[in-house]
C-alpha cells in the first residue's frame with residue numbers, strides 16, 4: 255500500500271518536474287499562471303491534468319484545439335514514478351527516504367533541462383545546495399568536512415577533465431555547468447562516491463557516444479554530460495556501498 259502511495263507521489267512529482275523543465279529555462283514562475291496549452295493557451299482543467307491518465311483519455315491531444323501534447327510528459331511522469339517506487343522498494347520507509355527522493359527529483363530535472371537546452375541552471379544548483387545544507391542541519395546525513403571535501407572533489411575532477419579535454423581535443427569538451435553540478439552533488443555524496451560517480455558518468459557518456467556514432471555515422475554537435483552525471487550521482491548516493499563492494503569482489507584475487 256505504501257509502495258502504491260510512493261508511486262502516486264512519483265507521478266505527481268513527475269508532473270511537477272514537467273512544469274519545472276518547461277518553465278525554469280524560460281525564467282517563468284513555477285506556480286503562476288496555471289498550466290495552459292502552449293498552442294491555444296486554453297487553461298488546463300484539473301481533471302485534464304492527472305498524470306499519465308489524462309494523456310491516455312485525451313489520446314495525447316489538447317481538449318480544445320486538438321494540438322498534440324508532447325509524449326515526453328507522460329513518459330517523464332512514469333519514469334519518475336517507477337524510480338520513486340524502486341527507491342522505496344529497496345530502501346524502505348526510512349528517515350532518509352525524503353532525502354533520496356528529493357535528490358532523485360533534482361537529478362531528473364537537471365538531466366532533462368540539460369538534454370533540452372544544453373544548460374545546467376545555476377538557480378537549480380543553488381536551490382539543491384541550499385536544501386542540502388538546511389537538511390543536513392536538521393537531519394544530518396553527511397559530516398560537514400566530508401560534504402565540503404566532496405564539493406572540492408567534484409569540482410576539481412570535472413575541472414581537470416575539462417582542462418585535459420581542451421588540451422587533447424582543442425575544443426571545449428564540457429561546460430562549467432558540469433563543474434558546478436559535480437560540486438553540488440559532491441556535497442550530498444562525499445569524496446569517494448563523487449569521484450566514482452563522475453567516472454561512471456563519463457564511461458556511460460563514452461558508451462553513448464560510441465553507440466550514437468555507430469547508429470548515425472556522425473556525432474551530434476553537443477552531447478550533454480548532465481544526464482550521465484545525474485545517473486552516476488543517483489546510483490552512488492543510494493547504492494554507493496553496494497557498488498563499491500561489488501567492485502572490490504571483482505578485482506580482488508581469489
Ligand SMILES: [Zn+2]
Pocket residue numbers: 291292293294295296316317318319320321
Ligand atoms: Zn490547445
